[in-house]
Amino acid sequence: MLTKNEKIKFVEEGRSILQKYSVIGVVPLANVPDRLVQSNRNKQRASVHFILGRKTLLTKILEGSEKTKPLVKELTGTSAIVLSNDDPFDVFQRFKSNYIKMAAKPNQIAPEDIEIQAGDTTIQPGQAVTELKQAGIDVQIKAGKVVIAKDKTIVKKGTNITAQVAKALKTLDIMPFSASLLPAVLLSGNMVFTKDILNIDPARTVSEIGHGFMQAFTLSMETGNVNSYNIIQFVQKAFRSARMLGIEARLYEPGVIDTLIQNAVAQASALNASVPQAQDQK
Numbered sequence: 001m002l003t004k005n006e007k008i009k010f011v012e013e014g015r016s017i018l019q020k021y022s023v024i025g026v027v028p029l030a031n032v033p034d035r036l037v038q039s040n041r042n043k044q045r046a047s048v049h050f051i052l053g054r055k056t057l058l059t060k061i062l063e064g065s066e067k068t069k070p071l072v073k074e075l076t077g078t079s080a081i082v083l084s085n086d087d088p089f090d091v092f093q094r095f096k097s098n099y100i101k102m103a104a105k106p107n108q109i110a111p112e113d114i115e116i117q118a119g120d121t122t123i124q125p126g127q128a129v130t131e132l133k134q135a136g137i138d139v140q141i142k143a144g145k146v147v148i149a150k151d152k153t154i155v156k157k158g159t160n161i162t163a164q165v166a167k168a169l170k171t172l173d174i175m176p177f178s179a180s181l182l183p184a185v186l187l188s189g190n191m192v193f194t195k196d197i198l199n200i201d202p203a204r205t206v207s208e209i210g211h212g213f214m215q216a217f218t219l220s221m222e223t224g225n226v227n228s229y230n231i232i233q234f235v236q237k238a239f240r241s242a243r244m245l246g247i248e249a250r251l252y253e254p255g256v257i258d259t260l261i262q263n264a265v266a267q268a269s270a271l272n273a274s275v276p277q278a279q280d281q282k
Contacts, residue, residue, distance in 0.1 A: 007057060014051050014061035014081070018068060021049065021083035023091060025186035026074040032181055036100050037080075040181050043098055048091065051081040070192065074184045088186040092198035099180035103170050106163040114155040114169070114176050121146045121172065128171050135168035 002010065018024060029037060041050050051058065055075050062068040062081070084091045104114075116137055123129070123146040132139045138149040154168070155161055155176075161169075169176065186193045220230050239255075246256035247263075 010053060010057055011060045011064070014053075014057075015064035017049065017051065017083065018061065018065065018081075021085055023084045023086065023088050023186055023188045024068055024071065025082045025084075025088075025091070025183040026071050027080045027082050027095075027181060027183045028074075028077065029080055029181075030077040033100065033102075033179060036098075036179055036181055039100070040095060040098050044094055047084055047086055047094070049083040051083070055079065067190075068187065071185060071187060082183060082186075088188045088193050089198060089200075089202070091186060092183055092193075092195075093202075095182050096180060096199070099178045101175035102177040102179050103175050104161045104166045104177060106161060106166045108161045108166075108177070110155040110157055110159055110161055110176060112176065113153050113157050114161075114165075114174070116148055116152045116154050116172070116174075118148050118150045121148060123171060131164070131171060132168050135162075135164045137168060 040048075051061065055078070058075055058079060058081055059072050062072050062075070082091075104110075123132075125141050125144065125146055129139050129141070129146055132146075136154060137152060140147050140149050154165055182195060183198065184195055186198060217230060219225075220227060221233065224234075226234050243255055243259075245251075246253055247259055250260060252260060
């Protein structure tokens, strides 16, 4: 328990630290394993600073500036203030990539289909075999080893995980759940980025932008809408059309005269070949 003076010092130091960073955010910590919090702090120590404390003290730190006051409403339950000078999207992706796998618990809802693959296991024959069979898994003993006889989807996505299945998954070391520590919001300059925005997949976004550009480009070419992106193609298309017209109309212009001469030579050669050669008369 901090004394009054220690609380005042904590808030003052927190407000001072905030001024050294361009990105300020709030990370909810409720129901987050302590080992995950420590893992994030250790792995991001060089680029992200954490301020951990009671909600009332963190609130006072954020209320010290008009700029950070809007973040106060994000302090729901146990939270931390995170600070960085990196791009907010990069910060979020580093948090997102640092997650831990977790075992299933009874009555949880499966986030995806949970499948059991056929093959050998490291499980010793015994009570575990009975537990696996009770969960509906086809188990056999071969050469003293416990073997899963065939593939099976043991739990469908969105359905309840029973106690028997949860125990079987733990025995097989299958952990279908994951926990991650994600900022609820990041403030950069005057821009507030929520988790929904920060969670955008960069590769997918680039792909979608590229696809949209190609669709717009094709439409502009079909409708004759000339712009800075397609003007070269339109000039090339116009040149090809003008050249074809010049050839068809036999217009002896610089752009087509070489082709007309080549065509004339080819036609003359063909005509010459079709005329029988005169025979010498004796």
